[in-house]
Ligand SMILES: Nc1ncnc2c1ncn2[C@@H]1O[C@H](COP(=O)(O)OP(=O)(O)OP(=O)(O)O)[C@@H](O)[C@H]1O
């Protein structure tokens with residue numbers, strides 16, 4: 001691998017029941033590239049949680065995944081409401097998910113902690129009323 | 141033990157079994173999807189009562205060996221079709237989660 005490889009996905013904000021599609025595709029793609037299992041798994045988990053968050057909390061956005069020789073970078077960008085208190089949102093168990101979303105199995109408040117746990121770096125840029133961009137890297 | 145053998149041993153109903161030869165190496169029980177994402181390991185039999193399309197995505201991303209739907213929960217036809225496409229094994233049983241886990245645990249000893 002010399003030049004970085006990149007995939008872009010538009011994430012539909014309406015579709016709570018089939019969200020995760022982009023993450024499943026990324027996983028398949030990384031497999032085809034022959035990357036190590038544990039790296040693929042970490043990327044898949046981190047990206048899935050971010051993808052779902054964009055759908056349920058921010059009515060969609062886009063995701064960009066780039067494979068560099070030494071790391072994988074995942075960018076998740078939305079124009080949602082923003083996160084008021086990032087430190088609070090990062091706490092395990094904190095969730096503002098509404099009831100109808102909880103009934104689908106979301107809302108444990110474990111998504112952001114899972115993203116943190118499965119990435120080597122994670123940066124959250126968020127502004128109320130403007131949106132949220134999360135950049136994560138997973139080292140090879 | 142394979143997913144197919146697990147289904148046979150516990151008389152599980154086969155909703156979709158594209159990979160009967162998948163090796164079951166452990167188990168995980170949970171209904172809250174991000175708990176499962178954070179905890180389930182590759183090769184686990186995932187026992188849950190959650191039954192919507194997100195279960196298929198999580199099973200696929202976590203590489204679980206099979207999903208075992210407890211208490212007679214089912215996936216609807218459309219979701220099962222997706223499971224088939226994504227090559228996810230989905231079984232079900234009338235037993236509640238705890239009893240299923242106990243039995244799976246016995247078999248994996
Ligand atoms: N992209 C986002 N835009 C706006 N708010 C967000 C975004 N992502 C997360 N949040 C806020 O942070 C909280 C915690 O997110 P986290 O992913 O940890 O839990 P959750 O999505 O509520 O539940 P789970 O991920 O366990 O299903 C959310 O409930 C929401 O209030």
Ligand SMILES: [Mg+2]
Pocket residue numbers: 049052053107110111112174
């Ligand atoms: Mg979440």
